[in-house]
Amino acid sequence: MxxxxxxxxxxxxxxxxxxxxQVASVLRTAGDVIVMQGEAxxxxxxxxxxxxxxxxxxxxxxxxxxxQTFGGWLRDCGAEVVxxxxxxxxxxxxxxIAQALAEHPRTELVSLVHAEAATGNTNPVAAIAEVxxxxxxxxxxxxxxxxxxxxxxxxxxxxxLCVVGAQKAMGGPAGVSAVxxxxxxxxxxxxxxxxxxxSYLSLLDWKERWIDAGRTVLPHAPAQLEMLALxxxxxxxxxxxxxxVIARHRAAAAxxxxxxxxxxxxxxxGRALSPWVAEARYAAPVATTLRVPAGADARExxxxxxxxxxxxxxxxxxAAGGGALAAEMVRVNHYGRDASFGTVARVLxxxxxxxxxxxxxxxxxxAGAAAEAAxxxxxx
Numbered sequence: 001m002x003x004x005x006x007x008x009x010x011x012x013x014x015x016x017x018x019x020x021x022q023v024a025s026v027l028r029t030a031g032d033v034i035v036m037q038g039e040a041x042x043x044x045x046x047x048x049x050x051x052x053x054x055x056x057x058x059x060x061x062x063x064x065x066x067x068q069t070f071g072g073w074l075r076d077c078g079a080e081v082v083x084x085x086x087x088x089x090x091x092x093x094x095x096x097i098a099q100a101l102a103e104h105p106r107t108e109l110v111s112l113v114h115a116e117a118a119t120g121n122t123n124p125v126a127a128i129a130e131v132x133x134x135x136x137x138x139x140x141x142x143x144x145x146x147x148x149x150x151x152x153x154x155x156x157x158x159x160x161l162c163v164v165g166a167q168k169a170m171g172g173p174a175g176v177s178a179v180x181x182x183x184x185x186x187x188x189x190x191x192x193x194x195x196x197x198x199s200y201l202s203l204l205d206w207k208e209r210w211i212d213a214g215r216t217v218l219p220h221a222p223a224q225l226e227m228l229a230l231x232x233x234x235x236x237x238x239x240x241x242x243x244x245v246i247a248r249h250r251a252a253a254a255x256x257x258x259x260x261x262x263x264x265x266x267x268x269x270g271r272a273l274s275p276w277v278a279e280a281r282y283a284a285p286v287a288t289t290l291r292v293p294a295g296a297d298a299r300e301x302x303x304x305x306x307x308x309x310x311x312x313x314x315x316x317x318x319a320a321g322g323g324a325l326a327a328e329m330v331r332v333n334h335y336g337r338d339a340s341f342g343t344v345a346r347v348l349x350x351x352x353x354x355x356x357x358x359x360x361x362x363x364x365x366x367a368g369a370a371a372e373a374a375x376x377x378x379x380x
């Protein structure tokens with residue numbers, strides 16, 4: 001008996017390389033792209049362990065939980081780590097990066113998260129990259145939550161190591177990821193005596209056994225289903241148009257934010273849902289995070305909203321915040337197929353119903369009208 005997920009033709013090296021080219025197009029890069037067989041933490045750790053040499057100085061920008069993770073890896077590599085931390089409800093400015101680089105002129109590597117889906121903030125990468133490039137340091141960018149949700153110009157901005165995953169705005173699987181590597185980054189990794197070799201974390205193994213060998217023989221058996229899915233979601237992006245996909249995510253974020261603000265109009269300060277990221281310029285298009293009023297519990301609100309949703313508890317991309325933020329943050333994950341006005345409207349209706357059931361002020365009609373206007377304006 002055959003099955004659509006089984007009994008597939010072997011994935012050839014040619015097809016694998018073709019998927020890499022598709023990803024390179026999404027990343028706007030002519031550099032080397034390596035597709036790795038695992039969740040994006042795999043190439044992220046591989047980048048840091050390859051580029052951070054013992055005794056070097058690394059600037060680690062912390063605007064959310066992933067920045068904290070990168071700092072731990074950098075220290076484990078023997079680097080002297082300078083953490084640039086900002087509150088999780090905002091972003092870092094290029095001026096702050098320039099100041100840190102001036103104070104630490106020996107900095108060789110800057111690690112930065114483009115957008116933090118967990119906290120709903122984003123950073124002005126183009127301006128930051130210009131500062132880092134002027135200093136001469138490498139820039140490693142975690143673009144997992146930003147790729148296909150907001151502009152990402154890897155080559156034009158001078159990003160040396162750019163890591164992406166398919167599971168958010170690209171609308172693909174979580175079990176495959178990719179990294180683009182600039183020539184400057186390859187030089188730095190080759191010069192690092194501690195760069196992983198003969199390891200799943202090794203970028204150099206991929207470079208020597210796959211890229212430099214002409215991409216004719218895969219270094220290991222490929223994760224076939226994930227690769228086919230990655231190729232399929234890249235094809236879907238190409239068919240819709242990358243700019244259109246980005247615009248759709250931008251409209252979803254604008255509509256969600258406008259709806260929540262309108263829902264709370266007339267309520268006393270601090271008594272209704274409000275955007276977690278106060279300034280819209282730092283709000284990520286991939287997810288909108290919301291602050292619950294004092295005395296309310298985000299988990300209870302999310303549970304009530306999911307119960308109120310047409311279609312049951314799995315119909316909406318809603319979740320409470322993670323870890324220490326679980327009680328105070330609601331996250332609306334409007335990415336991939338959920339970057340649509342229909343999803344935003346259903347989320348706002350359910351959040352208004354849940355808020356009212358918990359005794360919190362919420363104007364569902366005002367929220368819907370504001371969301372529609374914002375969607376129309378952002379889509380123009």
